[in-house]
Amino acid sequence: MKPYTCSNCGNLVHFDNEVCVQCGLRLGYRCWSDDMVALDPAGQVAVDGQSTAQSAFLCENAAQGVCNWLVEDAGAARLCRACRHNVVIPDLAVEGNVERWARMEQAKRYVIYSLRRWDLPLPGPDDAGNRHLSFSFLADVQNLDGGVEPVMTGHDSGHITINVAEADDAERERIRTEMKEPYRTLVGHFRHELGHFYWDVLVDDGGRLEQFRSIFGDERQDYGQALMAHYEHGAAADWPNRFVSAYASAHPWEDFAETWAHYIHMTDGLETALSFGLRLTVGASLSQPRTDGSFDPYRAASAEDLTRRWIPVSIALNSINRSMGQPDVYPFVLSPPVIEKLEFIHSLVQRNGRPGSAA
Template structure:
């Protein structure tokens, strides 16, 4: 994510800012990827700290309008969890718009979101995150930092985050849009396998027996080994992680020896993101923290990452990636 500029005083402002230090109100426009000091606020500005401008002639912004079901805000903690969840969604959607997805020029369908809570007025619930026919379900419970850490440890998923959940589930939706192309499916199957294999049976086997030995030679994560659909979603989500990491480093002027972040071919762009991951791991270890990007990328996995990157970049499907 880039660092923005206040339209009134030119001071640096960040993606989450509602106002500048000069007291100017800020309204983010996802089409121009910039802030304005004049605009019609999203109806959720005060309720959820949504700093996006409303869609022309509508009450909600491009992000909030996609949420079709949300937690009961008057139930304890639900409002705070909903707000944090929407903040993660806005971040991910802004990244995707810069790649051409869901922007005004994209005439394809959009996903809808059901943001569900485990705490309801009628008692406890257990919503399961997932994607089906364009509907994405997110459990807002993991917007609570303590809950997220607890589940990350129990499920042995070192990279479990709310941003990660959105990138994974939206990647399932993007697959459904891309898979209408025969060339896409031909190349996909050569790398990921047959996506028509029974999904339910595959998941049952995975949960009963695990990933098996050698999974890291061919998959980005253990869960990716469960089924080609999950392999795609996990790998595509990592592409979005790495591109955002690279662009965020570029925004703050971070460099590595021999590296100039900018518009490069797919292989170079991914290498830059991966090199940054290694550098951040080294920095985190100096502070006694866990690795920021705890993954080792095998050659087959790198091929999958490159394929996903080419397909996800709707603005330039020639193999080039544009900086954010």
């Protein structure tokens, strides 16, 4: 995530900060103006060392230490534009669940930020219309007979369920190793599952099914059987030539969701790099354009342009991680067929949102 500045003292602050370490004031993020403001003890916005007449209202979930967003109108809503989508939160009586919930909300806010930058539809559970976006954060259920009823992370008609265990680093790493995945993160889960939601909204409802099928394949093939075959036999040996991940090869819906997630990975990753002043070109032989500060990833002219600028950044980040003995930040190869799929997603974002608008 790009950095921000404290409205009171001008200190650099981060998207997740709750308090400015320099002036000591409480911080709140205003998603409607994409800025971080400091709040004086009376709840007024502080600017340049002075309290103003602007009142600010923290999201109700700030009391649990899991949110730092502000509410636009405290008289109309108690929850911010990110938290309002929650239907079920973790059982806070369970030890460690407040911390797990905080990590899940953090990841969700990263993704909501991107969706708002593009001004894509974000219908809440109580909004009018046929499509609604909601979240449940659930844990596996221990039965009286000693058995376990697992919670499956997934999407169903706008409702996204995330297993709370994914917020435990050790458990998530265990699953990643067991599944032989190169990458498994909370923010990746949210981006992926939201890809399923936007397939419904932008492809199915948006009249783009035939174009989708010509690029990703026919989604009418049996989904359950396709996943069963994938888990039983694995991906085809040549999957890197056609898909962004092995799992993407399981079914066209999963291919779209995986590619959607990578489109956001690249866009937000590039914005972060540029906002910190990262300027680089890796090897003239790679024909990479210089990634400079005049480029706004959320306003990219094409997915190809985005990809060509992302590659040198990802190479640099991977190399830095290797020098520290850490896994690659972005262990993926973007083949020409994948870039074609990214172009389709780019066209959906361009047609249905206002890229680069205020968050």
